[in-house]
Amino acid sequence: MPEREGSEPSLVCFCCHWCSYSGADLAGVSRMQYPANIRIVRVMCSGRVEPYFVVQAFLHGLDGVLILGCHPGDCHYLTGNYEARNMVAATRRLLDCVGIDNRRLVLDWVSAAEGTRFAEIVTKFTNEVKTLGTLGAAKPTDVAAVNFRLKAAIAAAQGEKLRWVVAKQTEFATKGNRYGEVFSRHELDRMLDGIVADEVMAQQILALLNEEPASVKEVAASLKLPPPQVLRSMLALRRKGLVTLSGVQGSSPMYKRRNVERF
Amino acid sequence: MRDRESANRKARDLLRMAVAKARLLGPVAPLTFEPKRSCLIVGGGVAGMVSALSVAEMGFEVNLVEKAGELGGTARRILNTLNGQDVQAYLDALTGTVREHPLIRVHLDAEVIESRGYVGDFTSKIAVRGDGKITEVGHGATIIATGAVEAKPQEYLYGQDSRVLTLLELERDVAAGNTRVCGVQTAVMIQCVGSRDDERRLCSRVCCSQSLRSALKLRELNPQMDIYVLYRDMMSYGLMEDRYREAAEKGVKFIRYELADKPRVTAVEEEGRSVLRVMVRESALDRLHMIDADVVALAVGVVAGQDNREVSRLFKVPLDEDGFFLEAHMKLRPVDFATDGIFLCGTAHYPKHLSDTIAQAQAAAGKAAAILCKKKIETGVEVAFVNAEECIGCGICELLCPFKAIEVVSIDQGDRAHVISASCKGCGVCSSHCPRRAIGMHSFGDDQILTQITAMATGKVEQYA
Incomplete structure (x- = not known):
């Protein structure tokens, strides 16, 4: 995220074509007043807005992301807004890992008739982000650290594992997994917590090793994470063939990134 | 807010974002097909019948679905218009023509229970109550x-x-020559009952002229009767203002009240006569009036049908805050819904006079016929597509697609997802979940969305690569 002067937050709002975009249009036609910090990006369905877009927006230095869809049960595509809800659940966890206050991401519903509601939600969200402050206002060192973690979160959001588990949430909660085990929301949340944290850590390790070989201890120190956790992640990456031993320094094995052609 | 500088900045950003996206748009292959030359009309009132007749007269088949046992709807309860036209005679003629028209199929006691498809190619199921x-x-x-x-x-x-009584009930009694209404000494009509307050903000548009009509009719039947109209604002639209003057000249008394101080009605005995005592504060002179009435008629206004919510879900079209159907754009796209090929007319849209309903029904029929008469329709252009190089045939897209528009098929290289373009509606849920990021969207691809974010964040449109 680039450093920015000033206190006016820059916000992006994803609106679905059928309900909330029409609601925004109605707010405009009715000349309702709301803060001008928001920029609308139209998508056909809120279910199109993936975690990757959201973290990417923060990396670009935006201070908040608002996703608006049809009310539950009113989705033009039947279930797209429920998928949006699943994706936002994962994205919030990504933001937690990065250290960005997850109140900067809001998912809400606006129907085509609710111009007033659109204006209210946008006003409330803008004020909320204003109290949280702009992201770029932090100290440059902090900004660099957040950016490093954001890049890891982006890689995680593009990765197969996280995408797969996000996509399977509905099935796990209704029909169950391959063995017919149905998961409660609580269990799914815990699973997401673990997987998001693991994925973001793994991506951070890979990013560090990209620069130069390092030991588990060094990696743990620079990521400010407990060494046993890093070791577990490192061994998993080694099993996947993404890192390899480069040698031993003192009594510590040194790891380096292995560049492999995917598949 | 009301901040021109920020608003200007926003406008520039939005334009920049649109340009950034536009430069990444590519040509899409349109889906071309011949439309089904038939129209489904839900509702057999005046609006439904007029549009049915217009569409049929242009040579297209019509299926007209009415939930009641007879055609006519609410107009069955209206005797004549304020200009004296005979509504029942018009309705009988209209119903007769509709019933006899060779291209119109009328389904009575029926409702639509399922509808799918898209402009030019819808399929719906009509269920008849009773025989099922x-x-x-x-x-x-x-x-x-x-x-x-x-x-x-x-x-x-x-x-x-x-x-x-309500106004429609009064009208029914007047038509029947019921002496408990026509033979009385005093009649009071109260306007805006349950309307234009915090709970229901809308004005029903028709009640003022309906009260004028009833008042003039009662005056004609019984010149001795005292008639009072208690109103908040008399809205006699257009040329009906003349009828308001006429009523006032003929001795109908108009008394204005305020929302905060509504009239009060109590049943009392006065000198052996049982009356409805109406107390009303005239707001201009701030004087309290007491009227002993024999009959009180309430202008209760028009509310959206209970079934609207069901119909709205069935056809995927939106309702407004009052439960009426919402046009795609109140100024730029009258009678259209945001969904192509579905149109709207009559009081399902908003309370309106019969003449407005007829005009709107003809407009809707015109829009429908514009689709039906096309040799070829082009649609469904913004769909998903699979990058077979990246796809591993995991089937997540197939699992998530609400329209069964993507399926895993076996090809020489193994299992791969395949988009059925005719069924795809372009929501993009498959694209946002694909573990391999192998599904692209026409017009809503990752790069087309992200470039807008870059454009707003940097204030620059990236150079075309």
């Missing part, structure tokens, strides 16, 4: 004309005292 017979019809366009209903008042002793 289900007919499947194909249609190229749909018109929603489900009408509205008279509100049921909660105040002024309605339902507790049989002398308190």
